[in-house]
Amino acid sequence: MAANGSNAIDILKADHREVEHLFAQFDAADGDAHAQAELASRIGQALAIHAELEESLLYPRLLKTEKGEEEVDLVCEATVEHGTLHGLIADMNGRDPSDPMVKARVVVLKEYVKHHVREEEKELFPKVEKSDLDLDAIGAEMQELRRSLESQVDGGAGGTLIHVTEVSH
Template identity: 45%
Template sequence: MSQPQRKSAEATKPKTQEAIALLRADHRLVASLFEQYESAKTATKKKALVAQICMELTVHAQIEEEIFYPKVKKALKDKELVPEAVVEHATLKDLIAQIEDVEPDGEMYDAKVKVLSEYVKHHVKEEQTEIFPKVKDTKLDLVALGEELAQRKEELLSKLK
């Protein structure tokens, strides 16, 4: 391949999101899905939204636990924020297990989705106000980390769809 052709191939490649931007985009997507759930009227629509919420949260938690958290923990020499986030993920996974692949059956189902939504909001707020600002002050290569997260996310999503 000649040099000009190589450059044009690179120009068409989508720009890599840095790690924090990628994770924030995930947070916005899930918040939007929870909002859609609030206004959903049919069990079919609710079930579809919950399936997507569970998939997005599961993949997001996995890429954070496998890639983001270990690097952040090391870079920050953290013994508090990351372990707390991992414990919060365990609770989220438990709530997901209670609603995933379950038929929407009234108020208890809606209550579990509501609690999951509130728990996710709490977790996101802590990440965005406590962890992310500290990560930005480290020497971590957030673009390379974003690329690593995006590749793993794509791999996990392709297995789930």
């Protein structure tokens, strides 16, 4: 998603734009169960990878370097939001895309993501950019971890992180 040499914030913002684009494609595919199933899977995979990057490489370091109550609260809230997102993604796994609950979960997921992105980009990321964290080094680690996670999704160990099953009628 992000270009080589990007810092951590650039990578995460690029992820946000990509997921927003996938949600728009999902909305545009209304009535096409096959396309929506594929897009729901792609949304779930993109969010799962994005969350792993933040949870593994950014949030713990921010908590170690920033002792301000506001920063700690923002990271804790983001972590709770990730838990909710993981639950919604897991609930879509293996479902018939014609099930109205799949679309409902994607709609709720979209609203959660919109809220999460707004908080991160307006509140958390500006604090991260002012911190002593080496965002270029973290960005390089994120790119390496992303490659590893994507290779698992692309048919390595574990297959896909999420798959909405298409059921023919």
